[in-house]
Amino acid sequence: MQIEQVTLASTPQGKPAETDFALGNGNLPDVLQDGEALVRVIALSLDPYLRSAMAGRHLSASIAPGDVVRGEGLVEVIVSRSTRMAAGQRWVAACGWRSHALLDADAIAAARPVATEIDPPTLALGVLGMPGLTAWAGFGKLAQARAGDTLVVSAAAGPVGATVGQLARIAGCRVVGIAGGPDKCRWVTEVAGFDACIDHHDPGEGGLRGGLKRACPVGVDVYFDNVGGDLLLAVCEQLAVGARIVLCGLIAHYNGEAPVPLNPGLIIRARATVRGLVVYDHWADLPRMTAELSGHIAAGRLKFREDRSVGLASAPAAFVRLMSGHNRGKALVIL
């Protein structure tokens, strides 16, 4: 059968451009092999790590020119010859940027069912999916935050950052976000309920460091870093003794900028503990995370925002917006 798909036309240089992608047609075999399933893609998840994979610098496999762009999506099973999947079910699976996908046994083994109570089901790509699990595991298992701690989180308007900050608020922390632009900062404080949010485009007197000092006058106890770059260095300069840092993402470097030193002297001075987080280690906790965060959402304690574009053809532009920081919440493409 003929399907629609988006391939990588060329490896992006710096920030990706729409011309780095090509919309076209592909073919899927009409007959399934044993163990395979055919799915229709309902929604694609756009995630910054894909930019890193396009540069061949991510833990996961590379995405090379000519490849259909990888990525997970919310899918509906059309035909299944797998004992794990049945027609009509909804799953999160590695479908790629396609209208339909043929999942092999490995892809089916790695897929995750979407409980019917999850409403809207796209939450399984956001706050109840990989970004939510990243936030939940990073905050709950690595950050060791205590009530009264000042926690700073970057990319605070994104699905990981916003969830981390709200979990920290629930745990009794004072929470300071860092986000780009007044609209994001307003959402972070007014909707997500952070105590403060620093606009890294316009941090006020003394730049980012001045903004951090005003927002965290007695230092930073916990830093949840989604960004890397100079932001990481600036926060390290203002760590309180005994600080904890969770290194979760390096958005500042995904577009290709050189890494900024994480100064070991600052880590020593603060007797800090720095931990690297890879969400793949925590899939076994998905049900626990889903139950816990669903409860917070139902109780109105956990807010989220989806940035939806419509049609597979809109995926390149939506990804360019994401990598330029112009998305508003979890970036999704609804097919």
Place this chain on the structure above:
Amino acid sequence: MQIEQVTLASTPQGKPAETDFALGNGNLPDVLQDGEALVRVIALSLDPYLRSAMAGRHLSASIAPGDVVRGEGLVEVIVSRSTRMAAGQRWVAACGWRSHALLDADAIAAARPVATEIDPPTLALGVLGMPGLTAWAGFGKLAQARAGDTLVVSAAAGPVGATVGQLARIAGCRVVGIAGGPDKCRWVTEVAGFDACIDHHDPGEGGLRGGLKRACPVGVDVYFDNVGGDLLLAVCEQLAVGARIVLCGLIAHYNGEAPVPLNPGLIIRARATVRGLVVYDHWADLPRMTAELSGHIAAGRLKFREDRSVGLASAPAAFVRLMSGHNRGKALVIL
């Protein structure tokens, strides 16, 4: 009374030179105030952190031109008007590079008594003193090493590194040292009993990274870093998943070289935990450390080496040797 003392003549540029120091005379008041004590210096401890203090870049106070060089020593009390000290006792105290020192109430409060069983008493400046406590606390409380782990330690022939490695051997780790020159490496493997030692002056094929790969074919589980610099980066490139890093010292930077990036991407990839160590936090454990390490020494399981020079006038040259890596073991000046 007139005493001998060494002052800092000029702030060192790069590696210190003997001409950065001046030997001269000073005066101490002939009458003690209440709460003070007069001590004779038996031995001075030379430590790399003093170079950092001379540059004004250490946690502790700076050492400026004209100041008597700071530093701790093994001292004997001559006259005391403090209730904490009595004439004839031996203490480790912040005496500075002097033949005699007047200790005020603060210095006396911070001083540590030397038990008569400690033999030679200079051990209270080395493996049973600050370097020993650094190694004991860093290994025992921060590194979380398990039997079977591959532990790498830099400055492995120094009092901290050698003690860390031997504690790790006792705990069942495979231990790889990094040291400068064949003489140090031989001592590390043949006397201190490390499984291997990489000579960073001559690491063989593939440079330091090649040497590390050969010595740690399945990666580094624990890295105890006394050095910083490119060595830290090279080890980070070869971390095993779940690795732990203790950041203890930055000898590579003490002479003024620019810091080398600690690449956050490598920390994330390895899901590593990085902890900063400041020995000052662990003084309360001194008696426990002393008891434990004394036992190891008595049983022949813990070796140490002292690098003694004689006479206060030899302190500048000995310090220059230390900061050039030419010392052999704990650097001491015997008065």
